Amino acid sequence: MPPAPKSGDALFASVDRVNAELFTLTYGAIVRQLLTDLEEVEEVNKQLDQMGYNIGTRLVDEFLAKSNVSRCVDFKETADVIAKLGFKMFLGVTATVTNWDAEGTSCSLVLEDNPLVDFVELPDTCQGLQYCNLLSGVIRGALEMVSMKAEVTWVRDMLRGDDAYEMRVKLIKQVPEEYPYKDDD
Incomplete structure (x- = not known):
């Protein structure tokens, strides 16, 4: 029998962390530099999303290794794991999962606290x-x-x-895992 999944607090305690203020200020400096380099707010939005995507593809391995979470049975369970364990493990906060659609393929993740925005005020030039x-x-x-x-x-x-802070997460499709076929000739 696999070990029981860890709680969000236990996961947060088990992860090496940098100082929260340093992390927040570093992220702010990255956003500021992107605004300077790219000049277009939409391009900065795309770049931040791509940077996050690249991080997410790597963080999931650490999350699965440290959390002892078994395969989720559906998207609803996956969203709950992200909200309660994933956010807690990496950011020290939890999210609320709400506003499910009838099909169970779209929901909102609501953060009441967001450590990325400490010390941040957006100027009028950064609308969008x-x-x-x-x-x-x-x-x-x-x-x-x-x-x-x-x-x-x-x-x-x-x-x-x-x-x-509310993100809308919509499942586009469940991609079946592909296993290489081995011919036993």
Whole structure:
């Protein structure tokens, strides 16, 4: 019998961390440099999403190795694991899973606290910037590594005056795992 999954708090305690303020300031410097280099807010949004995607494809291995979570049976269970364990393990916060559609293929992840935005105020020149787009890319990349193609978009953002940070996660398709065929001639 496999070991029981760890709680979000146990996972957070088991992961090596950098100082939260250093992490937040470093992320802010990256976003600022992208704005300087790319000049177009939409290009910065795409770059942050791609950076997050690349991170997510790698973080999922660490998450699976340290969490003892077994294969999720469906997208609903996967979303719950992301919200309660994944966010806690890597960011020290949890998310609420809400607003499911009738098919069970689309939901919202709502963060009441987001460590990426400490010390951040968006200037008027950055309207349209999805400052935390890195997170949507991380989720998209991690889901793809567990055979789920998803679309992740920001719905609400406290940097724009909303009351929470909300991402909409939509399962596009479940990709069957392919195993190489071995011919036993």
